[in-house]
Amino acid sequence: MQFDSTEELARHLVQLRLISDEQLAECQSQQPVSSDPDSLLKALEKTHALTSYQIQRIRSGDDSPLVLGNYRLLYQNASGSFARVYRASDISSGAMLGLKVLRQRYVDDPKSVEHFHREAQMCMKLKHKNIVPIYGVATEGDHHYFTMKFVEGGNLRDFIRIRGKVAPHELLRCGADMAEGLEYALTQGMTHRDFKPSNVLMSSRGVAKLVDFGLAGDEASSSDESVQAVEYATLEKNTGAPRNDPRSDLFFLGAILFELATGNSPWTGGGGREARKQFSRYTGVRPIRQVDPNVPSDVGDIIDRLLRVNPNERYQSATAAIVDLKAALALHGDDKTADHKQPRISTVMCVESRVKQQDMLRDYLSKHGFRVLMLSSWDRAMTRLKSNPPDCLLLMGETLGGGGAAVYDEALRWSQAKDVSCVIVLPKQNSEAKESLRLNRSSRVLVNPVTLRELRRAIVDTLQAQLNRE
Numbered sequence: 001m002q003f004d005s006t007e008e009l010a011r012h013l014v015q016l017r018l019i020s021d022e023q024l025a026e027c028q029s030q031q032p033v034s035s036d037p038d039s040l041l042k043a044l045e046k047t048h049a050l051t052s053y054q055i056q057r058i059r060s061g062d063d064s065p066l067v068l069g070n071y072r073l074l075y076q077n078a079s080g081s082f083a084r085v086y087r088a089s090d091i092s093s094g095a096m097l098g099l100k101v102l103r104q105r106y107v108d109d110p111k112s113v114e115h116f117h118r119e120a121q122m123c124m125k126l127k128h129k130n131i132v133p134i135y136g137v138a139t140e141g142d143h144h145y146f147t148m149k150f151v152e153g154g155n156l157r158d159f160i161r162i163r164g165k166v167a168p169h170e171l172l173r174c175g176a177d178m179a180e181g182l183e184y185a186l187t188q189g190m191t192h193r194d195f196k197p198s199n200v201l202m203s204s205r206g207v208a209k210l211v212d213f214g215l216a217g218d219e220a221s222s223s224d225e226s227v228q229a230v231e232y233a234t235l236e237k238n239t240g241a242p243r244n245d246p247r248s249d250l251f252f253l254g255a256i257l258f259e260l261a262t263g264n265s266p267w268t269g270g271g272g273r274e275a276r277k278q279f280s281r282y283t284g285v286r287p288i289r290q291v292d293p294n295v296p297s298d299v300g301d302i303i304d305r306l307l308r309v310n311p312n313e314r315y316q317s318a319t320a321a322i323v324d325l326k327a328a329l330a331l332h333g334d335d336k337t338a339d340h341k342q343p344r345i346s347t348v349m350c351v352e353s354r355v356k357q358q359d360m361l362r363d364y365l366s367k368h369g370f371r372v373l374m375l376s377s378w379d380r381a382m383t384r385l386k387s388n389p390p391d392c393l394l395l396m397g398e399t400l401g402g403g404g405a406a407v408y409d410e411a412l413r414w415s416q417a418k419d420v421s422c423v424i425v426l427p428k429q430n431s432e433a434k435e436s437l438r439l440n441r442s443s444r445v446l447v448n449p450v451t452l453r454e455l456r457r458a459i460v461d462t463l464q465a466q467l468n469r470e
Contacts (some may be wrong), residue, residue: 018066027040068140096359153203165260176325183322269281346391352394371458
């Protein structure tokens with residue numbers, strides 16, 4: 001859709017409820033806006049009234065909705081063959097949540113629509129710390145969607161891609177979390193039926209949470225074999241396991257733990273559909289200590305037992321697996337040989353107003369395993385720090401002008417009050433302030449010029465100090 005003036009574009013955005021009248025007025029008071037509609041979009045992005053994702057969609061003329069019900073779609077987080085998942089905000093309260101939308105190619109297929117709504121309705125009854133809660137399901141026009149809790153962090157697929165293999169205590173803690181989610185779901189009569197790394201979220205606090213029970217089995221589920229993960233159908237067909245066998249989820253829990261332990265998938269032969277239909281894919285998994293002799297024997301025994309092809313030789317329940325996972329965690333939980341990387345996908349809130357530096361910091365820290373929240377002013381950072389603190393506050397002093405000294409003290413006070421690690425980068429002309437700042441074990445002060453590597457090292461050090469203090 002093309003706009004002839006900024007006024008026409010502004011009316012359109014307000015009518016869609018993408019921005020409010022107040023946000024428009026604030027933007028126009030803070031940023032110069034010419035008659036070119038694109039200048040209004042740039043100004044709205046700079047004042048954080050619109051996201052880069054929303055602006056890209058508007059510029060491209062994409063007519064798919066950016067508002068569904070009472071929710072603004074901020075970013076696309078994930079995309080599968082059946083649905084897309086967005087980070088969204090509640091227009092009334094500003095609260096962040098996840099929003100899953102059925103792909104348009106399926107809206108004319110009653111079976112697919114029923115399946116989508118069934119997932120939401122079944123999962124709304126699941127209330128557990130290791131399962132992402134579903135809030136509600138709705139339809140607007142021909143768009144079907146449901147809302148769920150937004151988890152700050154990322155899925156295990158991305159976690160493994162960034163981190164590679166993890167220390168035994170991290171693996172065991174994550175395994176216990178996942179098993180407890182499966183255990184609880186079974187008490188509600190449900191199995192997952194599509195258990196894989198991309199369907200496990202790792203929160204910024206290091207808690208594993210199960211998501212996407214779209215193929216979940218329950219006592220009332222259909223026997224339609226077309227609504228099954230290929231892996232499950234192949235495994236169960238060739239081992240004589242009953243339909244919705246809870247032990248099948250445990251097999252694929254073992255596969256996830258294998259990947260966390262070694263950094264590599266247990267499967268060979270690629271990930272295509274035909275490869276996943278081959279039973280030899282599952283019988284050919286080597287004992288994990290043959291793949292990586294550094295895996296502790298007790299951890300290896302748990303993973304190998306979960307991956308037994310014969311379901312009668314596996315753990316017979318998630319409860320039994322939890323007992324062994326937690327017993328091993330008690331032995332490895334204080335592992336002093338763990339590497340010095342950040343212990344989880346940590347959120348760094350960076351205060352930096354310069355666009356070029358924002359992009360550089362975001363790209364570098366994201367590539368090194370951090371989730372980056374970029375804010376352009378200390379006032380905005382204070383609001384977020386009070387309501388939803390990150391793991392680490394990164395304050396770039398060049399952005400503060402003459403009022404830096406007071407802000408440095410305030411940043412340290414708030415970070416210490418909220419148990420948030422803190423890294424402050426002083427401009428060279430303010431280097432004398434370093435001597436007067438009151439630091440603790442989880443705060444650092446650097447003086448420009450600093451390299452990105454030095455900056456990352458300081459962030460990791462403060463996070464590690466914070467973890468050790470806990």
